[in-house]
Amino acid sequence: MSKVLLSGNEAIARGAYEAGVHLAVAYPGTPSTEILESITQYPEIISQWGSNEKVAFETALGGSFGGGRTIVSMKHVGVNVAADPLFSLAYTGVTGGFVLVSADDPSMHSSQNEQDNRLYAHFAKIGLLEPANSQECKDFVKLAFQLSETFDMPFMVRITTRVAHTKGLVSLDEPIKKEILPYEKNFPKNVTLPANARRLRVSLEERLQKLKEYNETSPIxxxxxxxxxxxxxxxxxxxxxxxxxxxxxxxxxxxxxxxxxxxxxxxxxxxxxxxxxxxxxxxxxxxxxxxxxxxxxxxxxxxxxxxxxxxxxxxxxxxxxxxxxxxGITPAQPVLDPQSPIRPPVLCPGCPHRSVFHLLRDLRAIVTGDIGCYTLGALSPLDSIDTTICMGASIPMAMGIEKVHPELAEKLVAVIGDSTFFHSGMTGLVDAVYNGYTGTVMILDNRITAMTGHQQNPGTGLHLDGQEAPNIDIENIVKALGVKRVQTLDAYDLDELKDAIRTEMKTREISVIIVKRECALISTTLTGKYHVIADNCVACKACLRIGCPAISFNGVHTVIDPTLCVGCGVCIQLCRFGAIVKDVN
Amino acid sequence: MNKTVLLVGVGGQGTILAGKVLAQVALNLNLDVKMSEIHGMAQRGGSVVTQIKMGEKIHSPMIEVGEADDIISFEKLEAQRYLALLKPGGNIVYNDYEIAPMTVITGAAPYPDDIEENLNKAAGEVKKIPAYQMAEELGNIRTLNIILLGYVAQSWGEIDKEVWLDAIRVTVPSRFIDLNIEAFERGYNY
Structure with a gap:
């Protein structure tokens, strides 16, 4: 068959399709996200986003116990979240083939660490395949399903960013048709009560030994x-x-x-x-x-x-x-390598997170952050995030700081995005209510999982395939979790937002401010652009403090790049001289 | 034929689509090809780079110091940023357009004023193209990627023009094919 150009991620999706996979689940995370997105082109496979990696893993696990072939994909740190079921699945083994794709990120192109997840395969005692290119991504995924069923164990296919995001030539094959096995209850295998687990523990070593023998002569x-x-x-x-x-x-x-x-x-x-x-x-x-x-x-x-x-x-x-x-060959030296000012990633023009961090900086808040585009609120000129550790850490960390420094309670603000709130923020919020955190929580609801490239989540009202989904309301969740002071505000109204943040920071009771405004890149409501009237600009540079990439200073006055401005109108609220106006057309 | 090409720019400018067209050209020529794009954290605004290597057999997808035959840059400063990767005597084509990085906006650093000089010092041939204006004239600024590619196609000379046009037809969404072919022609004839 003909050869096509596929990234490693696209090739994994193709491999799943050719292997007759029934169910695919994932939580987005660079460099793994495109695997599940590519799977949506194969309607034969049921595919859905999980709320977090553990949920995604357990959904796929259920599918396997139910007799289907299932695949779950995530970035390396996602496997930390999913590690609990992983270790037990190694004991029980599978019914339908089960493949976990771990996309590791050496050099941390877009991650907080560069853990080597091959060690997880060793630790959890499961099979591990390491493709080197797109063709192998496809071939190894198919092989992993066979091996998973033969050796009765989950298989990890471990890729790295270079493999995931490099396109290479792949020859395609026809998919096989795999029937879903009838569901069968299997107490000794699928219930890990200690009595069963002790037997499964012994069988795990036997299965591993057989796999080792296979590996000695494996064609790969x-x-x-x-x-x-x-x-x-x-x-x-x-x-x-x-x-x-x-x-x-x-x-x-x-x-x-x-x-x-x-x-x-x-x-x-x-x-x-x-x-x-x-x-x-x-x-x-x-x-x-x-x-x-x-x-x-x-x-x-x-x-x-x-x-x-x-x-x-x-x-x-x-x-x-x-x-x-x-x-011992000395590396080539560049002919010329002039110093270039770095171009760090930035919050986009019109990003609804910008106003929040502008205000938190000016209010001198201590901000515990989380994982998402809004992590960029840590960078200059917004400079307002104090900590970033992992998904869901913001709220418990703010509480921990308050426990050791009660005098800082009025300065503490935990900041978390909508998708991250669903991922692992809710448990932290319950705990904060239960254990008496009195600081502030801000949920930055931009109506999408933005950083990984706009994936749906339980709050967006849509599924992975674009079909309508129940739209789970964050404000109702927050109230149901026991928070009494809750309000939802617009990210673009600086005065209202500032009053609210200031009030809630001072209030010695847990409070949640939901800042709701869709990501500027998917906005359907933004219209028009703004420009600077040079004569009115006094070069105070107040508008530059929000760090909008569309606004720069030309040495005399500020200018707005019309190709970048999306018309959010936040900058106009900072100008006291009427120098920024909306285009008329 | 072996080609090692670096496409650089600012996130959101369309470097990836241009890369896909180039990779398709390699495919049409029955060459092995690898195209590597490492996306950074942000959707937009960061420095982005797409690496393409085509030839008999390609192993590493990476382009390292002194290896790029061509740098195609969608923004002036970005052409300079990756200069170390250019092969001695390699070529640079860049869009004559400046986008200030946040470090310049905040005043932490000036936008360099000696970029042209540096490019000329390091490269065999440097071509400055007003691709942004040309794309604007075409009525869609997003076509600047294909305009730049059009010029590259002409400057390489060795690949038949039809191969490029085929690659565009295969890669670009059907409703944009005519527009992109026009963009390609304008770059080609610049």
Whole structure:
């Protein structure tokens, strides 16, 4: 069949389709989001956003127990949220094939850490496949479903940002038709009471042992023998870096890496004079190879063995790094590399979060933040977020600060977005009511999951496929959770918002301000643009303090870029000289 | 044929679509191709880069120091930002348009005034194109990506024009095909 250009994420979606998957669930998170979005092009697959990764995982788990093939995808830190069911699913095993896609982010292109989730596969004792490119993304997902059913265990397909977001050529196959198995109650397998769990624990080791035997001869674990003075064991995208940097090397490319095929590795090691393990982030394979004493197994004594002692453990690898560290080739120096002022990501023109952070900065609030576009409120000139840790942390953290510093209660504001509130903010809010937090909570409801590229959530009234959904009202939830002081305000009305924030900060009782205004990128209500009347501008630069990318200073007066302005009108409320006016047309 | 091309700009300018057209060109020529786009945190406003490598067999999707044959930049400062990745003697095509980054808006840094000089020093050939005005004349500023690509197609010379036009037809939503072909022609003939 013909070849098409697919990103790793699109290829995973295609793989799910060709594998006859029945149910796909995810919570959005870069670099994984496009997997589920791409799955929507296959109406044969039931697909939906979960409210968080744990919920998504458990929905897919139910689908598997129900006899369907199911796939769940998330970014690396999402697996932290879903870890609880993951560890138990390893014990019970599956009914229909179950695949978890973990999209890791070495170099933290858009993440708060760069954890190596291969360690989760090892820790949870499940199968692990590591595709290196789009073709393998598709092929490995299909294989993962087969293996999941054969070995009765969930499989992790672990990709990294480079694999997820690189488009490459993929040949397509026809999908297989997979029937959903009839539902069957299975107490000893699916109920992890201790008595059952103890038996499942033993069977888990047996299943893993069988998988290890398979991995020793798996077609995706293969040697490419070449110059035997150097042997390189590698997996994932690192394989392509090795091929580009050291094309003459002998390579053992591992696609199925848990449990590691130590016999195969040992065979390979005995055929080379020097052994390297090239893997991004943690020494996942290296540590196990070292523990098995493989470099010293040959008849002629130990061979030199290198890995993280010379290769970086932090960030992505690259052909240049490998040429430098393995071959000693000095990296090329740029002809010219002039200093350029950095261009940090910014809240978009018209972003409804901007006014909130402008006011919180001016009110000198202590702001515990959360994960979303609004994390950018931490950057200059808004400079108003004090903490960002993980999804849902804002409200409990504000309470924790109050517990150790009661005198700061009137300064504390927790800020959380709509999607994050549904993800893991609600539990924190219940706790804050229960345990007597007296600060303020602001829920920035921009009517969408914006940062990952506009996904629907329980508050938007739409499903993943655009069909109408129950629209769950945040104000009603907040009231139901026991908060008495709740109000919903418009992000674009600075005076009203300022009065409300100031009042609620001073009030020694938990209060919630919901700031509701749709994301400017999907707004259907924004009209017109604004411009500056040069003669009226006194160059006070008050309008520049909101950090709108459309507004800049030309040395004499401020100017509004007509290609960027979307007409939110927040800047006009800052100008005391009538220098900003709406275009007439 | 081997080509290593860097498309750079400001988030929201349409670098990804231009990248898709280029990748489709490679596909039409039966070449191996990898296109890597790392999106940063924000939907808009940050520095964005799309890397395209085409040839017999492509392994690493990354473009590293001194490897890019061409830099196609949608904004002036962005052309300079990625200069280190340009191959000695490589070419630069850039949209003659300035978008102030937040660091300039807040006064933390000036918008550099020696960009043209630097580009000329580092590159084999530098072409400045008023793609923004040209796109405006066409009635849709979003066509500036295809205008720039049109010029690149002409400057490379070695790929038949029909191959490019085919790639546009396959990549662009059908209602925008005519507009984009017109944009391509204007860039091609600039």
């Amino acid at each position: 674990n293969k040697m490419e023998m070449n110059d035997q003075t150097i042997g390189i064991i590698t997996s994932g995208i690192s394989y392509h870096y090795v091929k580009e940097a050291i094309p003459h090397a002998s390579i053992l490319k591992l696609g199925s890496t848990n449990p590691l095929p130590l016999n195969l590795i040992s065979q390979f090691a005995q055929q080379v004079e020097e052994l390297w393990v090239v893997e991004e982030l943690e020494p996942f394979m290296e540590t196990q190879i070292s523990a098995a004493n493989i470099p010293c197994i040959g008849s002629s004594g130990c061979i030199p063995f290198y890995g993280k002692d010379l290769l970086p453990r932090i960030g992505e690898l690259s052909p240049t790094i490998l040429k430098d560290k393995i071959l």
